[in-house]
Amino acid sequence: MITLIRQEFYKLFKQRSTQLFLIVLFAFQLFFAVISMKYPKFYSPKDAFTSNYFASAPILFFMIAICSMLITKERQFGTLRSLLYRKFSYVQVILSKIITLVLFIVSTVICSSVISVIFKFIFANKVDLTEKIWKDFLFTNLNDFLTLLFLISLVILLGTLVNSSNLALTIGIIGYFVLNVFNQLLFAAIAKFEWLKWNPLNMMNLGVQIQSSSYHQLTHLTMTQISIGYIVYVLIFLCLAVYSFRKKSV
Amino acid sequence: METNFLEISNLHKSFGHKNVLKNINFSMQKGHIVGLIGANGAGKTTIMKAILGILTFDGKITIANQEVSINQHRPLESVGALIEYPGLYPYLTGREQLRLFATGKNREEKVNNIIQKLHMERFANQKTKSYSLGMKQKLGVGLALLNDPQLVILDEPMNGLDPKATKELRDLIVSEKNNGVTFLISSHILSELQRIADDVVVINHGEIVTATTMENLLAANKKFYLIETDNNQLTADLLLRNNYQVEQQAALKIPITDNFSINNLLQLLLSANITILDIKQQDGDLEESLLQVLDGQGAQNDNLN
Known part of the structure; x- marks a missing residue:
């Protein structure tokens, strides 16, 4: 293995x-670090730091792209x-691909976080690193990581099912936007139909619920339920x- | 004592209702080159894929006494293969491609060794997306031989190679064989197989027509002399009276039998004052032999019908 x-x-x-992605990721974070320094009213240095200088966006799109092409490219x-x-064996071959991607995601998230901390000291030195800021920073990273992991498990499944990477790629990206855009609609639906809380999209709120436990009123799932649901869906995919x-x- | 390195017994494979392999049985001795011959769609590649555990099948395949199946790939540790066409990553150079698949100790040494053996120095550092068909084929063979395999399976390895590269590959295969490597090779270039194969398995419509030595197969199409004289009819009569076989009389085709002597034949013709215009020896030809074997099978099937 x-x-x-x-x-x-x-x-x-x-x-x-x-x-190219690694260069773009660095440039992307640098850009937002500079913007937050130059235009603090438009984009506060504190928010820029806690949001990891928007590193999650390029990471997410790149990872969805490579996961969708995992088999189709070969x-x-x-x-x-x-x-x-x-x-x-077949199982070893596909597992090695999945493990490699997960290790790559983890190391990319860690690297981008380290870069954010370095950029904070260079471009936002006046921001005090209070416990709350650290917490926000870590939870934002954790939330992005968990969302990404859930999405890529689905995209990997689609990538093995279909012979075209485009479909897997499209569904992965749509999945991300669906969660962000239609989450409120989903919560309204769950409030009306309790059984809908078990749908996989709801499990993608795990990261937010870890950050804010009051979120369970919207997801209708306890922390244990949403954690187990998340793991079970990822394993099923x-x-x-x-x-x-x-x-x-x- | 020679041992069987690969054994296939009762191999069957169907795709839907179509039986593509029917009761295939053959074995390969260690250090032998076996030619797998048959028309397009005869089932050669399917046999190779079954040996390599990349499709399901009924029957039993063992490599060095270890069973292979789609779920059991452990025996493939000692196998190298090139099936249909070489799959290459276009963004890697030939050298990087070899580095990627090299395993065990001395990986860099293995890579350099293969580049040298296949004379790939000129293009080893180029990205494979710029390779010609022949370069790709060479690299594909290189990948098959990279990790010192005991069994090498090559499907049409001479595809796209120029005559020089074909000769180099032929020499390399023979040299590896002399080091104890076993080869299963399918090729439409029968003259190449004739030069290197010890044994042949002829397959037609998913069934084995014959599995024998190259020598035995060629014996079906014996060596012979072609003689042209000033009077072929007279010469034919004379030879037949003297217990020679004469297979055709336009240019006299005389098979070389066990007690045949060219001296005696020439003396006989000269003593009868026959002028010899041309004489040449021709060897048995794999293509002819193969056609005879396949015709034989056709006739057998006709009889069965």
């Missing part, structure tokens, strides 16, 4: 899009077959992805 993960990382970092290059006729990958003919 370590060999497979090493190979997946090698491929990931050799792609120009990954190299198929397009004709390399899927050569990955499979080795000593490794990933298990289905592994199953679907095993059934694919090469």
